[in-house]
Amino acid sequence: MIDFTPIGIIHSPFEDPADMPIQPAGATGVKGAVEVFEQFRDGLKDLDGFSHILLLYHFHRSRGFDLHVVPFLDTEPRGLFATRAPRRPNPIGLSLVQLDKVEDGVLHVRNLDILDGTPLLDIKPYVPEFDARGEVRAGWLEKARKAVSNRRSDGRFK
């Protein structure tokens, strides 16, 4: 057993799990505020130099898990660890968000796909050399990735 304690609370416009963006692409422009508890605020120094940060948080409304799930973006059951479903053995969420401003222990962030009131576990600076790869295969999600690109292309020809 490993014990973790929230270091803050995430505030967002999403109060109902049924009314959430299903992926960060659907949360473009959505603004939120990450309130860091007072005793941890000294650790925010230098964070404002980063345009993007990674938030790790507790999927606090998640209960239990199934090892096969039908994801929002698909119609077939997939292995849980090949999905981003919130019901997981250790319900830890991970989101890349844009950081607009740090003020009085509050991070003003954008492109937030997180439920209001979510307990914050950690903040990490986003560094492409550590966290990004260009040429990848994305398994069953390839189709959804292409759909996103196609949708944009379709728009250009309207």
Add this chain to the structure above:
Amino acid sequence: MIDFTPIGIIHSPFEDPADMPIQPAGATGVKGAVEVFEQFRDGLKDLDGFSHILLLYHFHRSRGFDLHVVPFLDTEPRGLFATRAPRRPNPIGLSLVQLDKVEDGVLHVRNLDILDGTPLLDIKPYVPEFDARGEVRAGWLEKARKAVSNRRSDGRFK
């Protein structure tokens, strides 16, 4: 308090925290094996379609934390949350690794900057549309990012 339980164990060539790559770029080609405990193995279905995965794990050798730290890549104290230092209020590690093969509940991975025996908390598929941004500012780490690029350039002109 939030309780998490390991879902597996990460095996790597790094047995000593003092002898680790300081960033994923330093771990290129390093091979490791992620052993997923039997009761979670059904959740690995479809994962082999992904070339890259995110591992979330417990920095199990980490004790306590300071809100200001001097990172390996710098000489000045920085705010803890602007660094990837393992000593954090919630010592959760995050690494993007290449997935070569899934076999009998073991993930054969590459570019691993993780200590041998590390408890695994979660596995997520890596999807650039969710997890990557191209144009970013990386604060105090910009200098280190440039050093990585310059090193490569220097090599080309040798």
